[in-house]
Amino acid sequence: MGNIIRTKRFWLVAPAVVYIGFFMAVPLLQMAYVSVLERGDYGGVNWGAFSMDAYISFIFERDLMDNLVVNTDYLQIFVRSFGLSAMTTVFALLLGFPTAFYISTQPQSRRNFLIFLVTIPFWTNILVRNYAWMLLLRNGGLIDGALNWMGLETGGLDVLYTPYAVSIGLTYTYLPFMVLPIYASLEKLDHRLVEAAFDLGADKRRAMSRVILPLAAPGIAAGCILVFIPCLGAYVTPELLGGGKFMMIANLIGSQFGAARNWPLGAGLGFVLLALVLISMMVYSFKFKSLPEESR
Amino acid sequence: MSEVVISARSVGKTFGSGADKVTALDSVSVDIFQNEFFTMLGPSGCGKTTLLRLIGGFEQATSGQILLEGKELNDLPPFKRPINTVFQSYALFPHLTVKQNITFGLEMQGISRKDAGGRADEMLELVRLAEYGDRVPSQLSGGQQQRIALARALAPAPKVLLLDEPLSALDLKLRKEMQVELKRLQTETGITFVFVTHDQEEALAMSDRIAVMQSGEILQIGAPREIYEAPTHRFVADFIGDSNFLVGDLVDGGAGKRAVKLSGGQVIALTQEVSDQRTGEVTVSVRPERLGLVAESDAGADQLTGTVSTVIYFGTDTTYQIDLGNEALLTVRMQNGSGAKADFAEGERVGITMSPDAIRVLAD
Amino acid sequence: MKVDASNPLWRFRGITSTAMFFFAYLYLPIVVLIALSFNENRLATIWTGFTMDWYVTALSNDDMLRAAQNSIVVAVSATVLATIAATLAAMGMSRGRFKGEAGVSAMLVLPLLVPEIVTAIATLLFFVALGIKLGLLTVIIAHTVFCIPFAYLPIRARLEGMDPALVEAANDLYANEWKAFRRVTLPLLWPGILSGAMLSFIISLDDFVISYFVGGAGSTTLPIYIFGMIRIGITPEVNAVSAMMLIVSIVFVSISFMIDRIRY
Numbered sequence: 018m019g020n021i022i023r024t025k026r027f028w029l030v031a032p033a034v035v036y037i038g039f040f041m042a043v044p045l046l047q048m049a050y051v052s053v054l055e056r057g058d059y060g061g062v063n064w065g066a067f068s069m070d071a072y073i074s075f076i077f078e079r080d081l082m083d084n085l086v087v088n089t090d091y092l093q094i095f096v097r098s099f100g101l102s103a104m105t106t107v108f109a110l111l112l113g114f115p116t117a118f119y120i121s122t123q124p125q126s127r128r129n130f131l132i133f134l135v136t137i138p139f140w141t142n143i144l145v146r147n148y149a150w151m152l153l154l155r156n157g158g159l160i161d162g163a164l165n166w167m168g169l170e171t172g173g174l175d176v177l178y179t180p181y182a183v184s185i186g187l188t189y190t191y192l193p194f195m196v197l198p199i200y201a202s203l204e205k206l207d208h209r210l211v212e213a214a215f216d217l218g219a220d221k222r223r224a225m226s227r228v229i230l231p232l233a234a235p236g237i238a239a240g241c242i243l244v245f246i247p248c249l250g251a252y253v254t255p256e257l258l259g260g261g262k263f264m265m266i267a268n269l270i271g272s273q274f275g276a277a278r279n280w281p282l283g284a285g286l287g288f289v290l291l292a293l294v295l296i297s298m299m300v301y302s303f304k305f306k307s308l309p310e311e312s313r
Numbered sequence: 314m315s316e317v318v319i320s321a322r323s324v325g326k327t328f329g330s331g332a333d334k335v336t337a338l339d340s341v342s343v344d345i346f347q348n349e350f351f352t353m354l355g356p357s358g359c360g361k362t363t364l365l366r367l368i369g370g371f372e373q374a375t376s377g378q379i380l381l382e383g384k385e386l387n388d389l390p391p392f393k394r395p396i397n398t399v400f401q402s403y404a405l406f407p408h409l410t411v412k413q414n415i416t417f418g419l420e421m422q423g424i425s426r427k428d429a430g431g432r433a434d435e436m437l438e439l440v441r442l443a444e445y446g447d448r449v450p451s452q453l454s455g456g457q458q459q460r461i462a463l464a465r466a467l468a469p470a471p472k473v474l475l476l477d478e479p480l481s482a483l484d485l486k487l488r489k490e491m492q493v494e495l496k497r498l499q500t501e502t503g504i505t506f507v508f509v510t511h512d513q514e515e516a517l518a519m520s521d522r523i524a525v526m527q528s529g530e531i532l533q534i535g536a537p538r539e540i541y542e543a544p545t546h547r548f549v550a551d552f553i554g555d556s557n558f559l560v561g562d563l564v565d566g567g568a569g570k571r572a573v574k575l576s577g578g579q580v581i582a583l584t585q586e587v588s589d590q591r592t593g594e595v596t597v598s599v600r601p602e603r604l605g606l607v608a609e610s611d612a613g614a615d616q617l618t619g620t621v622s623t624v625i626y627f628g629t630d631t632t633y634q635i636d637l638g639n640e641a642l643l644t645v646r647m648q649n650g651s652g653a654k655a656d657f658a659e660g661e662r663v664g665i666t667m668s669p670d671a672i673r674v675l676a677d
Numbered sequence: 678m679k680v681d682a683s684n685p686l687w688r689f690r691g692i693t694s695t696a697m698f699f700f701a702y703l704y705l706p707i708v709v710l711i712a713l714s715f716n717e718n719r720l721a722t723i724w725t726g727f728t729m730d731w732y733v734t735a736l737s738n739d740d741m742l743r744a745a746q747n748s749i750v751v752a753v754s755a756t757v758l759a760t761i762a763a764t765l766a767a768m769g770m771s772r773g774r775f776k777g778e779a780g781v782s783a784m785l786v787l788p789l790l791v792p793e794i795v796t797a798i799a800t801l802l803f804f805v806a807l808g809i810k811l812g813l814l815t816v817i818i819a820h821t822v823f824c825i826p827f828a829y830l831p832i833r834a835r836l837e838g839m840d841p842a843l844v845e846a847a848n849d850l851y852a853n854e855w856k857a858f859r860r861v862t863l864p865l866l867w868p869g870i871l872s873g874a875m876l877s878f879i880i881s882l883d884d885f886v887i888s889y890f891v892g893g894a895g896s897t898t899l900p901i902y903i904f905g906m907i908r909i910g911i912t913p914e915v916n917a918v919s920a921m922m923l924i925v926s927i928v929f930v931s932i933s934f935m936i937d938r939i940r941y
């Protein structure tokens with residue numbers, strides 16, 4: 018019967034695996050292929066005509082004389098994306114760690130409820146969430162209005178459509194991903210260890226740095242990855258809160274399929290982004306063995 | 314002798330392959346008779362569950378055959394075998410009521426709902442939980458769940474009932490109660506029970522016959538008294554109850570009998586038949602309660618002597634550790650208040666009495 | 678505030694205020710948006726009175742309704758397909774290990790790892806290369822892909838928590854494999870399946886990036902429609918539609934979580 022079961026299991030997993038394989042894995046491979054094709058004259062690609070132009074154009078552009086000159090426009094977008102993502106990760110950590118910590122000190126029933134509260138925004142529409150921030154941040158918006166009402170003449174807050182707005186929005190969007198894994202590791206933390214640290218005369222600072230932080234490290238690392246990586250691929254927030262002026266990688270990629278019409282470049286950028294994500298995942302799982310349970 | 318119901322013939326089972334290969338059963342043969350309470354006893358990992366699962370059809374034998382009333386079972390899936398199981402975790406369906414649990418097997422066999430319901434009531438009566446039919450399993454105590462699991466498995470009147478450590482999740486008191494209950498159910502229904510346990514007392518108390526297993530093999534099959542009083546292997550003697558082991562040489566004891574000459578020079582006559590082919594060094598076992606103590610002055614020339622090294626008083630009896638010299642230790646258990654003098658102090662020299670039929674020569 | 682006194686972590690002060698700030702930060706935009714959707718004032722900032730007018734306006738907007746209808750068609754189709762595939766996969770993955778299991782596992786959660794924008798353009802390129810016209814169908818296909826892991830995870834979790842002896846017990850009691858599935862596995866699994874389906878539905882309903890790239894004329898979903906409106910400007914109608922989306926999501930997720938907590 019062993020064999021029968023094994024064959025049956027194959028047929029059970031087959032639909033999902035084949036489906037994802039055909040409509041996701043194959044497209045990803047094809048994307049890598051498109052990235053080394055020649056750009057079509059009127060958009061699209063010349064199938065079968067190979068060219069490394071997409072990758073070269075990350076850094077160089079051709080001037081009128083057809084010479085390669087360094088063009089840092091795209092690089093700047095990469096640098097900005099990394100910078101914004103790093104900043105967001107730091108903000109999320111500063112807010113997320115104490116919050117996870119706070120939740121873990123609550124009685125069990127309230128913990129579950131608080132965790133539920135943390136996850137809810139994740140399930141709501143990302144456009145709507147960012148739109149809400151537009152309402153808050155814009156000139157004459159709620160925050161501006163409140164400041165003026167308190168007597169601080171802002172003369173217009175001028176925050177919306179700046180990197181600050183993008184950063185606030187990104188932090189908002191990905192914050193739950195920081196809290197959940199850290200909470201998971203703090204929840205498992207054996208309280209007697211902290212008690213013991215206090216008993217042994219450690220002050221709070223020491224108990225934190227010698228006991229709590231090291232034990233929460235895997236959760237913190239997971240949280241940072243879970244925030245940093247989706248941030249790097251953020252599309253909606255820079256589009257809405259950056260007003261399209263502060264492109265991040267995803268917007269750059271998207272624009273290659275819109276006005277810019279450079280599919281190989283878009284595919285190449287997409288491939289690089291994917292590679293970055295997969296590599297950081299692998300580094301993480303290599304270091305911490307397994308990813309924490311998918312946060313739901 | 315009554316009819317054979319289950320027969321395992323050189324059954325082997327291995328799991329995995331290559332480096333991970335585990336031999337769970339190694340050519341096991343056993344006949345289980347109709348209307349018998351048959352127990353498989355052995356330490357953890359010896360293959361009891363595996364053998365049970367092979368009989369139930371949840372695993373397939375790697376080699377050998379399993380027969381039910383002479384017909385080969387190997388390729389039949391569990392749902393085509395007239396054999397039911399009481400699972401260790403009970404495996405009651407949590408989404409069904411107690412009564413629906415019991416009628417499940419009947420309905421699957423195509424019995425009408427009405428007849429099945431009647432049978433379920435009978436079964437509830439049998440396990441003395443008549444008023445519990447409408448509850449769901451989570452509203453029952455462990456012991457009650459256990460009874461429902463039994464009722465569910467007995468309802469289709471299987472030819473054989475398999476029970477895998479069904480009492481292990483119960484506390485001691487309930488366990489004792491359920492032992493009696495199980496025995497009663499077996500006698501009342503007349504169904505063959507194949508019972509798995511690693512608890513020797515449980516096995517001795519309940520079984521008609523016991524198979525003692527060790528690392529995938531059956532060492533000895535016999536009635537509880539036989540297993541206890543005449544163990545054939547050191548493992549059996551050790552696993553079931555307490556035993557003393559002595560080493561000696563087989564010699565001629567005269568009158569067609571054999572004898573064992575212990576290393577101290579004492580010769581003990583054997584009542585056990587030992588084949589003439591066996592010679593040289595053997596191990597013999599003797600139960601502590603089959604030994605007695607006398608003052609050294611009263612000991613015969615042929616008797617073992619030693620020094621009392623520890624005395625432990627247990628109320629009903631007292632246990633003495635006797636140092637025989639040359640590092641051999643013997644445990645003697647004597648009943649208190651049986652009239653015999655049972656009052657020796659540590660350091661006292663004593664002689665040891667033993668009846669010849671208490672000495673068993675073990676297989677190598 | 679009541680704390681778990683046995684937990685020594687509460688001794689660290691300052692975390693409470695940070696946590697309060699955190700929850701305020703998390704919910705302020707949501708509360709503000711919902712509140713403003715009932716604000717009579719067109720200019721949004723000042724509260725001048727309660728009104729349902731914007732909801733009426735939004736709900737009588739034909740384009741919006743068409744987009745909502747598209748969204749529902751897509752979400753229902755993707756949910757049904759993904760839930761079936763995920764249920765089967767979860768059953769195949771439960772009970773013991775098999776060769777290639779790690780690979781299959783990775784494949785099943787791949788859609789969660791790949792950045793949305795990458796999925797979007799790769800899928801777009803794929804449909805273009807195959808010559809499939811972009812429209813509702815392509816959106817449904819793409820949504821099904823990323824819905825599978827969301828449906829899979831809760832179903833899998835439930836199967837993991839199920840005693841494998843239950844199915845054996847059913848087999849033992851003369852139920853063949855199909856009957857054991859129908860009478861035992863499925864009834865025990867349905868909360869997981871329902872919860873997974875509801876999460877898929879929400880994820881599909883809320884998706885913007887992938888629909889935006891993979892869709893074509895006539896496949897405008899509600900998020901795409903909202904995106905278009907936001908681009909034009911902030912209006913009370915947008916507030917109303919957005920608030921409705923928020924509420925639908927929150928209600929669905931809450932129900933899904935409650936179903937997932939059902940224990941026998």
Ligand SMILES: Nc1ncnc2c1ncn2[C@@H]1O[C@H](COP(=O)(O)OP(=O)(O)OP(=O)(O)O)[C@@H](O)[C@H]1O
Binds near residue numbers: 336337357
């Ligand atoms: N599915 C399996 N895969 C691999 N090895 C197995 C499997 N089932 C059992 N084994 C191995 O076979 C051997 C016998 O196992 P079995 O479960 O029959 O022991 P047991 O006598 O019932 O022990 P216990 O008293 O602990 O239940 C053990 O070494 C066990 O590890």
Ligand SMILES: [Mg+2]
Binds near residue numbers: 361362363477
């Ligand atoms: Mg076992």
